[in-house]
Amino acid sequence: MALFEAHQLHKRFGDQVVLESITLSFEEKQLTGIMGPNGAGKTTCFNVLTGRYTPDRGSVRFAGEDITGLSPRQIARRGLSRSFQIMNLFDDETTLDNVLIALPAVREQGMSMWRDLGRFSRGRELAMAVLDRVGLAAKAGAMAGALSYGERRALEIGVALATDPRLLFLDEPTAGLGAEGTARVAELIAQLKRELTIVIIEHDMRFLFGLADKINVIHWGQVIAEGTPAQLRDNPWVQRSNLGTLS
Structure with missing residues (x-):
């Protein structure tokens, strides 16, 4: 069983559907990345997973416990922590x-x-x-x-x-950093992933591909691809995004 599982999450704001049938799982002691273009629903997804928003439909489980609808503080007490963009x-x-x-x-x-x-x-x-x-x-x-x-x-x-925490969510940890700062954060996260389960939203794909065990691609409020960095280099969406040439 995965440490953290989200099943068929749906979230809308007024007439706008932001998340539609999102299903994710995060294995213990792995680093999972979430990537996608601006407006894809990544941050909303993060906020649903960590309790800032309640999903309109679907469920979230952490360490076998249903935490759907719990407050961020209640979820944090169970061993989940997050940073912010x-x-x-x-x-x-x-x-x-x-x-x-x-x-x-x-x-x-x-x-x-x-x-x-x-x-x-x-x-x-x-x-x-x-x-x-x-x-x-x-x-x-x-x-x-x-x-x-x-x-x-x-x-x-x-x-x-x-x-x-047992599970650490990081929202855009390299935002605003130059090459040297990004390298330092990468070194820090590489050390932490030996001890913790980590989930990262990140726009810097080279950074994410260098650290993640698995990556989920979110677009149009849905998971459109998932796999290891090596598998995603061959994915058509990744290639159209000029990420397929990452070494």
């Missing part, structure tokens, strides 16, 4: 505090714990371990707003990792 960081807090705030122990205590972060020694140890994983331990005391764009992308992944 538009970064969601506290710029006026330190890098360390951004991760501390995301720890389950802090979220459960709410604002009272937030005010006492300086005395939460065990949390600081956990947060520093997360920063070390994403290569930001040396920037623990820096304000998040002062980090470079690539460092902020790494921090956002760190915030997602702070929840100790």
Whole structure:
């Protein structure tokens, strides 16, 4: 059984059908990519899978449990975490505090714990371990707003990792990055895929083809192709998109 399964998802907004009969499965300890042109329904699909939207029809199962219609917080408590295409960081807090705030122990205590972060020694140890994983331990005391764009992308992944997820969803992790920043994020994700099940929406196909075990192609709100990167290089849609020549 796959760790995560979505079956026959359908979502519409008014008269516009955005997702139609989407079926996906993500195997444990694999990295799965979701690709497609702008307006294909990828982000809406991500939002349905992670609980931000409830599907009009269909079901979502995680670790054998039906999570359809649960809130993002309820789903996160079950071991699913995600990043966002538009970064969601506290710029006026330190890098360390951004991760501390995301720890389950802090979220459960709410604002009272937030005010006492300086005395939460065990949390600081956990947060520093997360920063070390994403290569930001040396920037623990820096304000998040002062980090470079690539460092902020790494921090956002760190915030997602702070929840100790079993499944990590990443939405456009290379958005806005140059070649050097993209290479660093690729190295980080290559390390994380040894430990986690990861699902990525990504426009940079060279990046995605270099990391993914399997890729789903979404267009017109449907899955029109799926397979390994090698299989998709021979797919007519991929070839028409000038991706078939990727080495």
